[in-house]
Amino acid sequence: MSANNPAPHATASIAGAEPHDRRRRRLLQCMGAAALPLSWPVLAETYPGKPVELVVPASAGGGTDALARAFAEATRKLFPQPIVVNNRPGASGAIGMNDVLASRADGYKLCMVIAEVTTLPNLGLAKFDYTKFEPIARLNADPAAITVRADAPWNTLEEFLAAARKQPGEVKLGNAGTGSVYHLSAIGLEDQAGVKFNHVPYSGAAPAVIALLGGHIDALDVSPAEVGTHVLGGKLKMLGIMADQRIPAFGNVPTFKERRIDLALGTWRGLAAPRGTPRPVIDMLRATARQAVEEQGFKDSLAKLNLGLAYLxxxxxxxxxKRDHEYFGQLIQKNGIKI
Incomplete structure (x- = not known):
């Protein structure tokens, strides 16, 4: 049937289209029809034909998990199929990221890729690196922070570091996993402040926070978002953040640079697929992400969670x-870090 002589039912079919068909057309408009390859019309009819899995390489309850679920919720009115979050924690994110890379590059299994994709390969803890992923969009970025229990004897960063200097290797500093950004930022702190910690890794930020609340460790190196609820609730206190500027949600917490420690490190999280995923699929997902970050509900969720919106x-x-991969490679080599 020619385009000039459409089937009699064509107009009625479009008018009565199901919601997911309308969402697909809106995504096509967002992407720009002129930029689409000739194969797109066929692919547009088949993808996504079922729910899309979003693998979170971290424990439920942490910042990465919360971000993924906020994103999945924001796409409900934008994407033709549900995006289903699946937690695969362990090995500082390597387990979950490997799981995605081992899947078919068809757009049905995505990864909430985390900053550890730039640290683990430099430490020899992963055989993959960022080049194995097809980037879709960065959604978030947050600085690392040093946090202690509310009843801890230290009220300032200086007091905490002074105690660590008096007891080299005794202060238990938890992190979100061996080789994680938080682990490396703690090592960077050792280098800058002339201290030595007893590094205690966990399978993600959420269990590390629980350990701190339970008194199993003395302090914690994770993002403000992952301790924010407990800080605001009076159970924990944040001593300093590794950022260039203070963050609005915790405006009373000084930066390390204010305390003459030249350290600004943190994490980020974004969407990626296995390299080789068809370009039209990636473009559709990019369009979805671009719209999702503009949803007020998504913005409100991140603000409530104290997660920094940092779309790219x-x-x-x-x-x-690429920039972070090169930076952490230099940091690891300079400090002779071996895991």
Whole structure:
């Protein structure tokens, strides 16, 4: 049937289209029809034909998990199929990221890729690196922070570091996993402040926070978002953040640079697929992410969770990953870090 002589039912079919068909058309409009390859019309009819799995390489309850669920919720009215979150924690994110890379590159299994994709390979803890992923969009970025229990004897960063200097290797400093950004930022703190910690890794930020609340460790190196609820609730206190500027949600917490410690490190999280995923699929997911971050509900969720919204589209996201990969490689080599 020619385009000039459509089937009699064509107009009625479009008018009565199901919601997911309308969402697909909106995504096509967002992407720009002129930029689509000739194969797109066929692919548009088949993808996504079922729910899409979003693997979170961290424990439920942490910042990465919360971000993924907020994103999945934001896409409900934007994407033709549900995006289903699946937690695969362990090995500082390597287990979950490997799981995605081992899957078919068809767009049905995505990864909430985390900053550890730039640290683990430099430490020899992962056989993959960021180049194995097809970037979709960065969604978030947050600085690392040092947090202690509310009843801890230290009220300032200086007091905490002074205690660590008096007891080299005695202060138990938890992190979100061996080789994680938080682990490396703690090592960077050792280098800058002339201290030595007893590093205690966990399978993600959430269990590390629980350990701190339970008194199993003395302090914690994770993002403000992952301790924010407990800080605001009076159970924990944040001593300093590794950022260039203070963050609004915790405006009374000084930066390390204010305390003459030149350290600004943190984490980020974004969407990625296995390299080789068809370009039209990636473009559709990019369009979805671009719209999702503008949803007020998504913005409100991140604000409530104290997660920093830091959207980057795929090309800029890939450049940022390359930059971090090179930075952490130099940091690890300079400090002779071996795991």
């Amino acid at each position: 589209d795929a090309p800029d996201f890939e450049r940022a990953m």
